[in-house]
Amino acid sequence: MRFIVIGAGRVGLRTARVLREEGHEVTLVEADEDRATRARDDGFDVFEGDGSHEDLLVDAGVESADAVGALTGDLNTNFAACLVGKHHGCRTVMRIDEDYREGIYQKYAEEVDEIVYPERLGAIGAKNALLGGNLRAIADVAENLQVVLFTITDDSPMKGYNLSEVTLPSAARVLAFGKAGESMGIPLPDDSLEAGDRIAVLADFTVLGDVRQLLLGRSEAEQAAAQGGESA
Amino acid sequence: MSVTAYVMVKSNTGEADRVKNALSEIDGVAEAHIVAGDVDFVVKVVTDSPADVKTVAASAIQNIDGVERTHTYIAMD
Secondary structure: EEEEEOOOOOOHHHHHHHHHHHHOOOEEEEHHHHHHHHHHHHHOEEEEEEOOOHHHHHHOOHHOOOEEEEEEOHHHHHHHHHHHHHOOOOEEEEEEOOOOOHHHHHHHHHOOEEEEHHHHHHHHHHHHHHOOEEEEEEEEEOOOOOEEEEOOOOOOOOOEEEHHOOOOOOOOOEEEEEEEOOOOOOOOOOOOOOOOOOEEEEEEEEHHHHHHHHHHHOHHHHHHHHHHHHHO | OOEEEEEEEEEEEOHHHHHHHHHHHOOOOOEEEEEOOOOEEEEEEEEOOOHHHHHHHHHHHOOOOOOEEEEEEEEEE
């Protein structure tokens, strides 16, 4: 696919690299000369100037692009770029700078298809790093729906069972499975769960605790509470 | 002599409708719009004197829950 990314800063340039690695065609638009040079040195096609100007975006090929990523740190530039992109039939993605604005743009900015708040993604990464362990939230799919990656341990109640024997709550689905040290793939019914294997589950928040208990067992705190209950 | 001013309002809440309604109900506010960009609302204020502009901007608008800061521009034409 063909993409135009406005902004070659820490968000835009990284996004452009990831798209290029996956074989897509990316054109960058950047107002700052130093950043534009850096992106060119990185091998990108860069149009230098204000990404909110339609003529520049037309030069950059907005008419034949599939999507526009408005990823500068400037909301006005980003919104204007989305207006131009939408006018030319592109899918539009806008970076915002404060999380309270997400709902406002979702509701009022019809020209913006998707909103990105990089700090939220950073916070999820930082939280996962801090928590460590065998559970990693990958993505919030909806307000109450999350994709979580579990790593099976020796204490997992489902260790030794096949995937077909894993009965998740009805509001949860196994999305992907990977043996220890191998890449993730489509889950097969006869895949067996061993320590170090990873399993990605889409789950509603209401059943996330049940899924975790099924795949990882009780946490130490929960075990202590259960034992306390039994001895009383 | 009436005075027209434009007040840029930065909020810190996603409740744009509530803030917009509160802005619209203020005496002296002629129009209030939710806008894209680094402020969240642009409010047109029409009052009898420059001092009244200050009352509307500094007191009434700033008192709305969720309003973080305002910038006021008085029209010269």
